[in-house]
Amino acid sequence: MENIATIILAAGKGTRMKSDRVKVLHPLLGLPMLYYTVDLSLNHIKAEKTIVVVGHQADQIEERFKDFKIEYALQKEQLGTAHAVLQTLPLLHEFNGTVLILCGDVPLVKPKTLRSFIDTFWSNDSTLSVLTAVVKAPYGYGRILRSEEGWLEKIVEEKDASEEERLIREINTGIYCVKASFLKEGLKEIGKENTQGEYYLTDLVEVARKRDLRCSAHMVADSAEVMGINTRVDLAVAIEVLRQEKVKELMLSGVTILDPKTTYVDKTVEIGMDTTLYPNCTIEGKTQIGERCLIEPNVKISDSVIGNDVTIRTNSVITESKIDDHASIGPFAHLRPLSEIKTKAKIGNFVEVKKSTIGKGSKANHLAYIGDSLVGEEVNIGAGTITCNYDGFKKHQTIIGDRVFVGSNVELVAPVKVGSHSSIGAGTTVTKDVPEGALAISRVKQKNIRGWNKRMELQHKKSKPG
Numbered sequence: 001m002e003n004i005a006t007i008i009l010a011a012g013k014g015t016r017m018k019s020d021r022v023k024v025l026h027p028l029l030g031l032p033m034l035y036y037t038v039d040l041s042l043n044h045i046k047a048e049k050t051i052v053v054v055g056h057q058a059d060q061i062e063e064r065f066k067d068f069k070i071e072y073a074l075q076k077e078q079l080g081t082a083h084a085v086l087q088t089l090p091l092l093h094e095f096n097g098t099v100l101i102l103c104g105d106v107p108l109v110k111p112k113t114l115r116s117f118i119d120t121f122w123s124n125d126s127t128l129s130v131l132t133a134v135v136k137a138p139y140g141y142g143r144i145l146r147s148e149e150g151w152l153e154k155i156v157e158e159k160d161a162s163e164e165e166r167l168i169r170e171i172n173t174g175i176y177c178v179k180a181s182f183l184k185e186g187l188k189e190i191g192k193e194n195t196q197g198e199y200y201l202t203d204l205v206e207v208a209r210k211r212d213l214r215c216s217a218h219m220v221a222d223s224a225e226v227m228g229i230n231t232r233v234d235l236a237v238a239i240e241v242l243r244q245e246k247v248k249e250l251m252l253s254g255v256t257i258l259d260p261k262t263t264y265v266d267k268t269v270e271i272g273m274d275t276t277l278y279p280n281c282t283i284e285g286k287t288q289i290g291e292r293c294l295i296e297p298n299v300k301i302s303d304s305v306i307g308n309d310v311t312i313r314t315n316s317v318i319t320e321s322k323i324d325d326h327a328s329i330g331p332f333a334h335l336r337p338l339s340e341i342k343t344k345a346k347i348g349n350f351v352e353v354k355k356s357t358i359g360k361g362s363k364a365n366h367l368a369y370i371g372d373s374l375v376g377e378e379v380n381i382g383a384g385t386i387t388c389n390y391d392g393f394k395k396h397q398t399i400i401g402d403r404v405f406v407g408s409n410v411e412l413v414a415p416v417k418v419g420s421h422s423s424i425g426a427g428t429t430v431t432k433d434v435p436e437g438a439l440a441i442s443r444v445k446q447k448n449i450r451g452w453n454k455r456m457e458l459q460h461k462k463s464k465p466g
């Protein structure tokens with residue numbers, strides 16, 4: 001076995017995406033497109049070196065992948081695929097094994113496919129090998145010209161192909177294996193005498209053949225794996241392939257998915273056994289969901305950690321929050337970033353929580369806003385209760401102790417502290433701290449005026465003309 005260095009081509013802008021964002025940073029099931037080829041190289045092929053050729057938005061790409069063990073070659077001007085690879089040569093100075101060339105916009109290749117491509121390359125003693133596919137619509141791709149014995153003779157680009165060559169349905173996927181020693185020499189011989197005036201990497205085949213070096217072509221079984229993403233239509237096709245793979249993987253690991261067609265789960269999400277997802281859920285980012293949870297229809301969860309036996313009822317939105325075992329959320333609840341809902345707590349309909357901790361067994365069952373608060377254990381928050389956390393300039397904190405009873409329609413004007421075991425009467429505006437065990441009540445005393453209706457009727461009659 002030889003050492004492998006991977007080169008990933010990603011300098012192009014992706015003009016046909018019609019986007020301000022460079023193509024390889026467009027997300028595919030929660031991860032940037034470029035992640036997929038980087039992951040293949042680092043974690044499946046386990047290459048000695050992984051070099052990404054960047055150009056457009058190089059800074060953004062480097063920032064996004066700063067935690068990955070990769071090197072960058074900058075291609076300032078995109079003069080063609082051969083020119084792109086040329087930029088990596090300074091980084092390959094001491095490397096003498098096999099170079100695997102991937103394209104950042106061909107993300108669906110399977111590790112197994114690459115493995116057998118590389119193994120065949122090693123066993124058939126060729127200098128260069130290209131991964132090919134037979135497709136129904138070869139338009140736009142480079143076509144594969146083979147010798148009678150089946151060895152690779154030439155790759156001809158669509159724009160340079162004769163009518164006869166255009167009929168060939170075996171295409172170049174843009175993925176290659178090549179001996180480093182030949183690559184370093186051969187690249188320098190490639191010119192740009194073609195229709196597009198670009199340095200074509202595909203011309204490396206002709207350079208090798210001139211020296212009578214063997215070139216081979218390795219065909220993939222499933223051409224869907226090597227689809228290139230050029231437009232947003234391609235992007236949607238690729239996302240759908242990955243989405244189906246993800247839901248299938250979850251089902252095979254013990255998650256019940258009632259309607260796989262309408263379930264959107266990012267690649268990065270983890271879900272435990274015997275959890276059930278109802279139709280139309282979107283679960284994104286670094287979300288982890290435990291076992292035996294129930295996620296009802298139309299729920300959206302992003303970057304959150306959810307324990308075991310949790311129920312998320314219909315139409316709830318949960319972002320960057322943590323929910324502990326046996327808690328219940330929704331229907332129609334909104335948990336905004338940094339909310340923490342402890343064991344057995346209950347957040348009911350039309351309740352919004354932001355940057356707050358709701359203690360064990362506490363309840364806010366209806367129509368409430370809890371922001372920047374620390375709520376203790378076994379607290380009852382009445383319907384219509386609001387923490388007034390914002391004074392127009394700054395946010396302030398509300399602290400509520402254990403076993404507090406907050407009546408309905410209470411305003412807690414922060415910063416304020418409510419001691420444990422205290423009660424707050426319905427309709428109270430709390431502006432001062434409440435001592436432990438006290439009752440806070442601030443509403444105006446009720447007055448009943450007897451005979452009011454009769455008085456009103458009399459007045460009405462008098463004012464009528466005639």
Ligand code: UD1
Nearest residue numbers: 009010011012078079080081084141142172173174200228
């Ligand atoms: C290329 C191949 C074609 C193949 C197709 C597969 C050549 C000449 N042609 O064509 O045979 O069928 O891929 O998708 O190689 N890139 C750079 N720098 C550049 C130019 C391109 O980094 O100067 C990168 C792009 O970002 C992209 C990849 O190389 O990731 C392929 O480039 P693209 O322009 O899409 O090549 P095609 O014309 O599609």
Ligand code: CA
Nearest residue numbers: 105228229230
């Ligand atoms: Ca392309």
